[in-house]
Structures are given as structure tokens and as C-alpha cells.
Amino acid sequence: MGTDSSGYLNKRLLKLQVGFLLSEGPGNSRAIPIHIPQRLNVDQDLYLESLSGNLTLTRTKEGILVQGTLRVHHLRECDRCLENYVHEFTVPLAELFAAPPDPNKCVFSVDSNGEIDLGHLLREEVIIEESYRAVCRDNCRGLSAESGVNLNCESDTAIDDSQDLGSYAAYDPRLSILKRLLDEKG
Ligand SMILES: [Zn+2]
Numbered sequence: 001m002g003t004d005s006s007g008y009l010n011k012r013l014l015k016l017q018v019g020f021l022l023s024e025g026p027g028n029s030r031a032i033p034i035h036i037p038q039r040l041n042v043d044q045d046l047y048l049e050s051l052s053g054n055l056t057l058t059r060t061k062e063g064i065l066v067q068g069t070l071r072v073h074h075l076r077e078c079d080r081c082l083e084n085y086v087h088e089f090t091v092p093l094a095e096l097f098a099a100p101p102d103p104n105k106c107v108f109s110v111d112s113n114g115e116i117d118l119g120h121l122l123r124e125e126v127i128i129e130e131s132y133r134a135v136c137r138d139n140c141r142g143l144s145a146e147s148g149v150n151l152n153c154e155s156d157t158a159i160d161d162s163q164d165l166g167s168y169a170a171y172d173p174r175l176s177i178l179k180r181l182l183d184e185k186g
Contacts, residue, residue: 008039008047011119019114021059022099029058034070043119046126049073049086055093063099063110066118068092072126079134080142081150091125 013036021030036051055068074087097116101109110116141151 008041009036011041011043013040014042014118014122015115016057016118017113017115018057018064018097018110021057021064022110022114024059026059026061029056031056032068042126043123046123047075048126049075051122053090060096062096062102063106064097064116065095066097066116066121067094070122072129074126074130076130076134078136078140080140081136081152082143083136083150083152085136087130089129091122091129093121093125095121 016032021028032055034051034053034055036048038050040048040051042048042051050073051070053068053070055066055070058065058067070091070093072087072089072091074089075084076087077083078085095108096106097108097110098106099110103109108116108121136152141154143149144151
């Protein structure tokens with residue numbers, strides 16, 4: 001159940017029927033909860049592991065205004081260590097879907113079936129968010145230039161000999177003075 005990584009939900013899920021809102025007239029709005037806890041094909045080659053959040057659709061004179069924030073889980077490859085990791089982030093949305101379509105003013109529009117497709121919009125926002133961040137964690141150590149081994153998997157047990165307390169004390173001049181005083185009393 002739900003563990004088949006080849007299975008995913010269709011991007012049809014990101015099409016919202018807004019015909020009812022168009023007929024209600026300007027000023028009306030609806031809260032639309034988005035909860036897709038499964039792998040989803042958003043648009044073209046973009047898949048998300050999950051998508052959730054709340055959107056508010058508002059009927060304006062120009063069309064349908066989509067506002068809200070969606071939380072995204074996206075499986076990516078780390079630029080440094082090349083391991084897959086899940087990138088989690090939020091995407092703020094504020095976009096007008098024109099009705100009727102107005103290519104001169106608006107990239108997005110309500111289609112002839114009274115639907116808006118969040119897929120293209122979401123894809124654009126994800127690409128922008130991810131254009132400057134592709135490491136699995138801030139301190140990712142990447143791959144060894146010599147062996148190609150993932151340095152995150154290397155153990156941290158190698159201890160620097162210079163930190164050994166015994167040899168440190170031997171070089172502390174205060175200890176040698178103390179020793180001389182003790183010797184003179186003895
Ligand atoms: Zn990494």
C-alpha cells in the first residue's frame with residue numbers, strides 16, 4: 001500500500017473546477033484545501049512526493065485570483081554527494097487566472113471547461129525555488145575528489161594526535177616549574 005515508487009497520481013488532480021465561482025460574481029471566494037500525500041505528476045517531467053496547503057480562490061472582475069501557500073516535498077539529487085534527498089519547502093502562490101482569457105495581460109486563464117490548471121503555475125514556482133538550492137544539507141561534505149566516496153558516509157573517528165592530553169601536559173612550562181619546586185623541598 002502506497003510503497004510502489006512507480007505509481008503516481010495524475011496531474012488532472014491539479015485542475016480545479018471554478019465555473020461555479022465565475023457565475024457567483026466578483027467578491028465571492030472559496031477556501032480550497034489541497035492534500036495530496038502521494039507522488040504526483042505536476043507537469044511534464046516534474047513529480048512531487050506530496051503537496052499540501054490551503055488556497056483561496058477569489059472571483060474578481062478579471063477572473064479567478066488564486067492565493068495561498070503550498071508545502072512541497074520533492075525528491076532531488078544533491079549537487080555535492082549525488083544522493084537522492086527530499087527537498088521540503090513552501091511555495092507562495094498569488095496568480096490571476098483570467099476569464100475570459102487575456103493573453104496580453106495574463107499568462108494563465110480559466111479554460112473553456114471552466115477549469116484552472118495549477119500544474120503549470122506550480123512547475124514555474126518550483127523551478128524558481130530550486131534554481132539556487134540543491135544540497136541535501138548545509139554541511140554536506142560531497143564526494144572525495146580522489147576516491148569518489150561519499151564523505152558523508154565516512155566515519156568521524158580519526159583523532160588528531162596533537163590533541164592528546166598527555167603530550168600537551170609535557171610541554172606546559174608551568175608543570176615543569178611546579179616539579180622543580182617540589183624537588184627542592186624534597
Ligand atoms: Zn549531499
